[in-house]
Amino acid sequence: MQWSSLEAFVAMGGYGPYVWGSYGVTLLVMAAEVVTLARRHHAIRRLIDLRASLTETEHEEQA
Amino acid sequence: MLDFFVRLVRRDLLLAWRRRADVLTTLAFYVVVVTLFPLGIGAEPQLLHAVAAGVLWVCALLASLLSLHRMFAADHADGTLEQLLLSPQPPTLLVLGKVAAHWLTTGAPLLPVAAVLGLQFDLEQSALGVLCLSLALGTPSLSLLGAVGAALTLGTRGGGLLLGLLVLPLCAPVLIFGAGAVSGWGNPGAEANLLLMGAYLLAAAAFCPWAAATGLRIAVE
Amino acid sequence: MNGAAGGRSALADHNNDGLSMSGQGKLLYRFASPQAFYPLAGALWPWFAAAAMVLGMAGLYIGFLVAPTDAQQGDAYRIIFIHVPAAWMSMFIYIIMAAWAGLGLVLNTRLSSMMASALAPTGAMFTFVALWTGALWGKPTWGAWWVWDARLTSELLLLFLYLGFMALHGAIDDPRRADKAAAVIALVGVVNVPIIYFSVQWWNTLHQGASVSMTAAPKMARIMLWGMLVMALSFWGYAIAATLVRVRSIILERERHSEWVARLRAA
Numbered sequence: 273m274q275w276s277s278l279e280a281f282v283a284m285g286g287y288g289p290y291v292w293g294s295y296g297v298t299l300l301v302m303a304a305e306v307v308t309l310a311r312r313h314h315a316i317r318r319l320i321d322l323r324a325s326l327t328e329t330e331h332e333e334q335a
Numbered sequence: 336m337l338d339f340f341v342r343l344v345r346r347d348l349l350l351a352w353r354r355r356a357d358v359l360t361t362l363a364f365y366v367v368v369v370t371l372f373p374l375g376i377g378a379e380p381q382l383l384h385a386v387a388a389g390v391l392w393v394c395a396l397l398a399s400l401l402s403l404h405r406m407f408a409a410d411h412a413d414g415t416l417e418q419l420l421l422s423p424q425p426p427t428l429l430v431l432g433k434v435a436a437h438w439l440t441t442g443a444p445l446l447p448v449a450a451v452l453g454l455q456f457d458l459e460q461s462a463l464g465v466l467c468l469s470l471a472l473g474t475p476s477l478s479l480l481g482a483v484g485a486a487l488t489l490g491t492r493g494g495g496l497l498l499g500l501l502v503l504p505l506c507a508p509v510l511i512f513g514a515g516a517v518s519g520w521g522n523p524g525a526e527a528n529l530l531l532m533g534a535y536l537l538a539a540a541a542f543c544p545w546a547a548a549t550g551l552r553i554a555v556e
Numbered sequence: 557m558n559g560a561a562g563g564r565s566a567l568a569d570h571n572n573d574g575l576s577m578s579g580q581g582k583l584l585y586r587f588a589s590p591q592a593f594y595p596l597a598g599a600l601w602p603w604f605a606a607a608a609m610v611l612g613m614a615g616l617y618i619g620f621l622v623a624p625t626d627a628q629q630g631d632a633y634r635i636i637f638i639h640v641p642a643a644w645m646s647m648f649i650y651i652i653m654a655a656w657a658g659l660g661l662v663l664n665t666r667l668s669s670m671m672a673s674a675l676a677p678t679g680a681m682f683t684f685v686a687l688w689t690g691a692l693w694g695k696p697t698w699g700a701w702w703v704w705d706a707r708l709t710s711e712l713l714l715l716f717l718y719l720g721f722m723a724l725h726g727a728i729d730d731p732r733r734a735d736k737a738a739a740v741i742a743l744v745g746v747v748n749v750p751i752i753y754f755s756v757q758w759w760n761t762l763h764q765g766a767s768v769s770m771t772a773a774p775k776m777a778r779i780m781l782w783g784m785l786v787m788a789l790s791f792w793g794y795a796i797a798a799t800l801v802r803v804r805s806i807i808l809e810r811e812r813h814s815e816w817v818a819r820l821r822a823a
Contacts, residue, residue: 274621281620285631290696294635294689298642302794305681309801316808324818483744487737491727500723501741504716505748508755515759531758535751546744549661553736 339424340432347436350409357402361441362448365398369452380457387456388466388517391449392510395470399477400502402441404495406433406485407551417555426548430486434478434544442474458517465520465529472532473513479536479543480505486550508535590667590807591816601800608793615787623779632696636780639689641788642682643707645795646714647749649679653721654746657739667803669735670810672742673725674803678795680718686711706757713752717745731810 275281284291351358372390373383410416419429446467453463484502488494509532516528619637626633653675660669690708691701702708721738728734811817 274624284634285625287630287632287696290632290692291634294638294692297688298638298685301681301685305678305798309798309805312805313801313808316805316812320808320812320817320820323812480744483740487724487741488727491724491737492729493727497720497723497727500716501720504713504720504752505744507713508748508751511755511759531755538751542744542747546740549740550737553733553740556733 336424336428339422340428340435343419343429343432344436344439347433348439351436351440357405358440358444361398361402362444364401365394365445365448366452368394368397369455373455384457385518387453387458388462388514390456391452391466392469392473392514392517395445395449395474396477396503396506396510398445399441399474399481400499402437403481403485403502404488404498406437406482407489407554408485411489411554416551420551420555426551427544430482430544430547430551431540434475434482434547437481438475438478442470442478445474446470462517462520466517469513469516469529469532472529472536473509476509476532476536476539477506479539479547480509482547483543483550486547486554489550489554588665588667590670590811591814593667594804594807594820597800597804601797601804604793604797604800606793608790608797611786611790611793615783615790618779618783618786623783624777629697632693633780635689635693637783637787639686639693640784641791642689643686643711644788645791646679646683646686646711649675649682649795650714650717650742650749651746653679654742657735657742661736661739661743666732666735666810667807669732669739670803670806671799672739673722673735674799674806675795676718676722676725677802678798680715680722682791682795683711683715683718687715706753706759709756710749710753713756714749717749721745 282288282292369390372386376382376386407416410419420426449470450463450467453466458466481498481502484498487501488498491497512528512532512535516525516532519525519528615637619634623634623637625631653672656668656675657672659665660667660672687708690711694703694705694708695701721742724741725734725738728737808817
């Protein structure tokens with residue numbers, strides 16, 4: 273084990289802000305990408321569903 | 336084939352001559368932007384001497400970018416481009432003709448102007464010669480790379496800005512070798528910059544016409 | 557109207573498939589149509605995402621708990637466990653993106669071009685991460701947030717190339733035209749990347765910045781190398797999963813008028 277205590281781990285030998293700033297931002301942009309991906313997929317699925325339900329009601333009205 | 340090329344360049348030069356103001360605008364832009372630098376960074380001769388090569392080269396890059404969007408736009412708008420692409424002549428030749436005309440109307444006129452501006456930046460006589468030589472070798476590469484960007488952005492939204500984003504990063508090697516040749520002149524190995532620029536020009540001349548021709552075909556599809 | 561559009565795209569698929577139909581090429585070409593690839597990508601991406609998670613945990617474990625503190629750089633060096641893999645990914649993804657785009661340009665296969673546009677944002681993201689972590693590593697190590705080091709500078713130019721690819725694709729309304737135009741700029745870019753890297757390094761040695769170079773880092777311990785490799789594999793998993801999910805969205809967006817997408821909903 274490298275670290276004597278949690279504080280030592282967080283401090284990173286005095287380089288805490290640099291190390292956690294790197295890892296934090298990396299995690300943040302990855303999470304942001306995941307969220308945009310999920311949103312994009314849901315948006316297009318909803319659009320397709322909406323279109324389909326519209327055409328279905330049209331068919332019903334015609335019948 | 337050569338006849339086609341010559342006629343194409345002559346036609347474009349004639350068109351440029353009838354719109355001389357455009358060519359002069361590019362030159363005026365170059366002079367104005369270069370002039371702004373001493374105002375921005377201060378007029379100490381030593382400082383100006385140190386940044387001269389970089390400033391003159393970056394501004395040349397911007398000046399040649401300025402007229403790029405016109406390279407194919409008029410011919411695209413009036414349908415001439417489609418006719419030229421349908422002709423039995425290879426489209427790469429068409430691109431080379433356009434590039435030659437662009438260089439003759441924007442790249443070449445920059446050379447004497449750059450020499451004069453170099454004097455204002457306290458460059459020595461020998462460095463002025465190298466500056467002109469490096470611009471003579473480098474600006475054709477810029478026109479070739481620019482042709483690719485101009486062809487690909489034909490008829491797109493926000494063409495001008497996009498063109499800059501596409502072309503400028505690709506121009507980095509030309510800028511590095513060009514400015515390096517001038518500022519490093521006299522140091523051992525500085526001539527290598529000019530050789531590298533020549534090599535880059537040859538590679539660009541081999542690859543860019545193909546890419547630009549593909550871009551033109553996509554645009555008129 | 558739906559049926560007609562669907563019929564047309566099915567015909568286009570057929571034409572593409574007809575290009576080469578011999579032996580083992582068959583299986584590959586079966587998945588070359590967006591319609592066939594959509595469910596395959598849907599089945600595959602959770603595995604890559606899971607692999608990315610597990611490997612990421614392992615990489616963090618090695619990077620923070622196993623690898624010792626560096627004698628010269630202290631704990632600041634732990635940034636390389638993401639910096640170096642992100643820089644690798646940014647370059648790999650650009651090359652793969654250009655390969656897919658070129659394939660789409662030459663063979664006129666729609667899926668290849670969709671893969672290229674699906675890769676671009678993830679590649680740009682890794683380029684940004686490489687730049688960001690490079691700056692945060694540079695500050696304590698070199699004393700400056702940004703040095704015009706050859707690698708950082710070429711990485712910045714690479715980010716511009718990614719942005720140019722995406723901007724050009726976004727500026728053209730017709731998706732097939734956008735695919736082809738973006739493919740040309742990707743190919744021009746991929747030819748230029750080594751030249752840019754060489755020229756920037758050349759410029760760097762000329763301007764005596766070479767004294768601060770990442771190659772000057774002390775010889776790396778084996779465990780540090782392992783940490784970087786595991787992290788790189790995790791990033792690979794993440795990139796593949798993100799690309800597959802994005803390509804699924806792109807397929808739906810482009811084929812939303814076709815019949816198979818409408819049937820997708822019923823199922």
